[in-house]
Amino acid sequence: MTRIVxxxxxxxxxxxxxxxxxxxxxxxxxxxxxxxxxxxxVRLAQTKVKRTVASxxxxxxxxxxxxxxxxxxxxxxxxxxxxESAGCDLLFAPNAAEMYPQGFSTTINLxxxxxxxxxxxxxxxxxxxxxxxxxxxxxAQPDIAVFGEKDYQQLQxxxxxxxxxxxxxxxxxxxxxxxxxxxxxxxxxxxxxxxxRAAAVALxxxxxxxxxxxxxxxxxxxxxxAGKAALAAAGFRQVDYFDFRDADDLSRLGPDALxxxxxxxxxxxxxxxxxxxxxxxx
Amino acid sequence: MTRIVxxxxxxxxxxxxxxxxxxxxxxxxxxxxxxxxxxxxVRLAQTKVKRTVASxxxxxxxxxxxxxxxxxxxxxxxxxxxxESAGCDLLFAPNAAEMYPQGFSTTINLxxxxxxxxxxxxxxxxxxxxxxxxxxxxxAQPDIAVFGEKDYQQLQxxxxxxxxxxxxxxxxxxxxxxxxxxxxxxxxxxxxxxxxRAAAVALxxxxxxxxxxxxxxxxxxxxxxAGKAALAAAGFRQVDYFDFRDADDLSRLGPDALxxxxxxxxxxxxxxxxxxxxxxxx
Numbered sequence: 001m002t003r004i005v006x007x008x009x010x011x012x013x014x015x016x017x018x019x020x021x022x023x024x025x026x027x028x029x030x031x032x033x034x035x036x037x038x039x040x041x042v043r044l045a046q047t048k049v050k051r052t053v054a055s056x057x058x059x060x061x062x063x064x065x066x067x068x069x070x071x072x073x074x075x076x077x078x079x080x081x082x083x084e085s086a087g088c089d090l091l092f093a094p095n096a097a098e099m100y101p102q103g104f105s106t107t108i109n110l111x112x113x114x115x116x117x118x119x120x121x122x123x124x125x126x127x128x129x130x131x132x133x134x135x136x137x138x139x140a141q142p143d144i145a146v147f148g149e150k151d152y153q154q155l156q157x158x159x160x161x162x163x164x165x166x167x168x169x170x171x172x173x174x175x176x177x178x179x180x181x182x183x184x185x186x187x188x189x190x191x192x193x194x195x196x197r198a199a200a201v202a203l204x205x206x207x208x209x210x211x212x213x214x215x216x217x218x219x220x221x222x223x224x225x226a227g228k229a230a231l232a233a234a235g236f237r238q239v240d241y242f243d244f245r246d247a248d249d250l251s252r253l254g255p256d257a258l259x260x261x262x263x264x265x266x267x268x269x270x271x272x273x274x275x276x277x278x279x280x281x282x
Numbered sequence: 283m284t285r286i287v288x289x290x291x292x293x294x295x296x297x298x299x300x301x302x303x304x305x306x307x308x309x310x311x312x313x314x315x316x317x318x319x320x321x322x323x324v325r326l327a328q329t330k331v332k333r334t335v336a337s338x339x340x341x342x343x344x345x346x347x348x349x350x351x352x353x354x355x356x357x358x359x360x361x362x363x364x365x366e367s368a369g370c371d372l373l374f375a376p377n378a379a380e381m382y383p384q385g386f387s388t389t390i391n392l393x394x395x396x397x398x399x400x401x402x403x404x405x406x407x408x409x410x411x412x413x414x415x416x417x418x419x420x421x422a423q424p425d426i427a428v429f430g431e432k433d434y435q436q437l438q439x440x441x442x443x444x445x446x447x448x449x450x451x452x453x454x455x456x457x458x459x460x461x462x463x464x465x466x467x468x469x470x471x472x473x474x475x476x477x478x479r480a481a482a483v484a485l486x487x488x489x490x491x492x493x494x495x496x497x498x499x500x501x502x503x504x505x506x507x508a509g510k511a512a513l514a515a516a517g518f519r520q521v522d523y524f525d526f527r528d529a530d531d532l533s534r535l536g537p538d539a540l541x542x543x544x545x546x547x548x549x550x551x552x553x554x555x556x557x558x559x560x561x562x563x564x
Contacts, residue, residue: 008448103531105394106412106446112387130388138420138448164388166290166420249385 002084004076004091008139011092015053015140024049027142027169028088029133032056033073037177037185039086041146044174046087048144054083055092055136057099061107062128073187092140099135107131108165113156113250117241117266118277129154130161137167145169150176150184152266152279156250176278178204184278191274200271202234203278207265210242211282214263220244220254231269240268240275244282258282284366286358286373290421293374297335297422306331309424309451310370311415314338315355319459319467321368323428326456328369330426336365337374337418339381343389344410355469374422381417389413392446395438395532399523399548400559411436412443419449427451432458432466434548434561438532458560460486466560473556482553484516485560489547492524493564496545502526502536513551522550522557526564540564 005011015025026045030038038054045052056079063069076093083091107127114126137145147155155173162171177185182204183197192200210227214220227242244253247264263282268275287293297307308327312320320336327334338361345351358375365373389409396408419427429437437455444453459467464486465479474482492509496502509524526535529546545564550557 012450101445103394103442104446105392105396106443107391107393109389109391110387111389112385114387135446135448138450160385161388163383164386164417166417168294168420168423 002080002088002091004080004093006092006094007098008094011053011090011140014090015051015142018051023051024143025051025053025140026172027136027140027145028052028054029136029145029147030054030056030079031058031072032075032079033187034079034082035185035187037148037150039082040177041148041174042083042086042088044172045144045146048172049142051090052088053090053092053140053142054088055094055140057092057094057132057136059099059128059132060096061100061131062125064122064124067122092136099132108134108161110157110160110164113153113160113248116245116250116252117243117268118153121240126154126157130157133158134161134165134167137162137169142169144172146172146174148176149173149279150186150277152264153250156248160249182208184276186276188274188276192271196235196271196274199235200276202231202236203267203269203276204280206230206234206242207267207278207280210244211265211280214244214258214282217257219256220258221256224254227267231267236269236271238270240270242267242269247281284362284370284373286362286375288374288376289380290376293335293372293422296372297333297424300333305333306425307333307335307422308454309418309422309427310334310336311418311427311429312336312338312361313340313354314361315357315469316361316364317467317469319430319432321364322459323430323456324365324368324370326454327426327428330454331424333372334370335372335374335422335424336370337376337422339374339376339414339418341381341410341414342378343382343413344407346404346406349404374418381414390416390443390447392439392442395435395442395530398527398532398534399525399550400435403522408436408439412439415440416443416447416449419444419451424451426454428454428456430458431455431561432468432559434546435532438530442531464490466558468558470556470558474553478517478553478556481517482558484513484518485549485551485558486562488512488516488524489549489560489562492526493547493562496526496540496564499539501538502540503538506536509549513549518551518553520552522552524549524551529563 026049108130181201206227210223213223247262266279268277308331310323390412463483488509492505495505529544548561550559
């Protein structure tokens with residue numbers, strides 16, 4: 001049975017008891033609306049540690065005023081059922097007053113890895129992510145914490161802040177869960193019409209093609225342009241980015257050959273009203 | 283013998299060993315140039331916990347480019363001797379590369395308590411303080427950490443960030459150590475000429491008089507004006523502030539009566555080239 005706790009004190013008491021019994025603990029931070037991708041993070045944690053804690057908290061600090069904080073999907077009963085089915089030991093579901101009590105005044109900001117790509121369009125987003133994840137890591141004091149590679153820039157921001165603040169936790173990146181045709185699983189896929197869903201596979205396909213091309217010696221700039229053209233041809237109405245980046249700090253690579261750099265291809269593109277993101281190692 | 287360690291790994295190993303032996307640990311963060319005021323923090327910690335760790339690190343992040351980072355006094359041998367004499371168990375003396383390795387990108391910023399007074403003149407100061415103190419608290423994982431009330435706004439910033447980030451540590455404020463005539467101990471007092479040193483006592487005297495006045499029902503605004511006038515009459519060439527503030531969040535009190543508010547009088551004023559600060563409960 002997945003136990004639900006709502007306060008930091010209860011969370012800590014449970015984690016302390018597990019650690020005292022010699023059991024390692026893994027944290028899986030989420031904003032709820034759980035799907036198979038989240039459950040794969042729980043299962044990955046279970047291969048590494050004895051006890052798993054999932055947190056569900058829709059973090060107001062990572063939404064801008066015009067964004068959809070109020071409309072963000074919430075369904076704790078279903079989330080708890082899914083966690084139960086995955087064998088997760090504890091669900092930490094604090095309310096906003098527990099996370100950000102009256103007088104809360106602190107923000108954790110990063111430069112560098114947080115600035116391009118998703119950070120360019122949403123300047124306060126990664127500050128909000130870094131602040132809430134740091135709090136969760138200090139609250140739960142897990143041995144490991146698992147984040148999906150689906151949100152690769154978020155994963156790198158969390159790796160950076162964890163190193164910078166000396167948090168004694170191992171950050172584990174989990175491979176992106178994908179549908180059979182290769183599309184990355186996402187809550188947003190539900191917004192796609194049948195026709196859009198069929199077209200969406202062009203995103204992972206264009207990414208695989210671009211990676212194969214640069215690995216065969218193609219110039220980065222050329223591969224990026226070809227990828228964008230392929231998405232346009234498949235019906236994507238806008239490509240926010242389709243970039244080869246340094247896999248650690250997300251600085252720009254190119255325009256020339258990869259030359260053995262540790263690279264990551266990251267893309268964000270619009271299919272109708274739905275913005276899809278994906279990334280792959282290159 | 284005060285042991286000296288220079289790496290987070292050695293620090294953690296020692297603290298872990300003490301905790302495993304059931305011994306509580308107190309941290310006293312400093313920037314070195316130790317004097318009797320710092321040693322009083324060590325002694326206060328010793329009344330509460332078995333083991334004390336002093337850190338000495340001149341934090342580049344809390345100096346602005348035009349400030350005196352390079353000229354800031356450093357003397358580890360003397361600091362170590364003084365800590366030895368006070369019975370401190372461990373001196374943590376990391377270098378800048380240990381605290382801020384290549385690629386370091388994170389800053390902890392506060393609103394509210396960090397903004398007025400010292401924060402108004404030095405906009406990045408408390409961000410630098412909050413960042414390094416958070417790192418030290420996560421590195422050392424002490425049961426308590428002791429800070430002087432001499433730097434009262436810094437103490438309140440640290441209380442705030444510690445609460446906001448859920449750091450499992452008790453922050454202890456230590457009463458300001460004072461010379462016999464009442465002047466707060468400070469490394470900067472050494473800059474005063476004999477004549478200035480004699481005049482300096484006007485600062486604590488004016489503060490005591492202002493507190494007595496408001497406690498007797500005087501208007502705050504009137505008591506502040508009288509305090510500033512007394513400092514000018516004693517030869518202070520400029521008063522940066524002489525303010526009654528909320529003792530927790532340092533928001534402005536006044537202009538009228540205290541009315542039982544939990545207040546703190548904070549002052550900063552120049553005697554020749556030396557800027558003195560002080561504060562007292564009101």
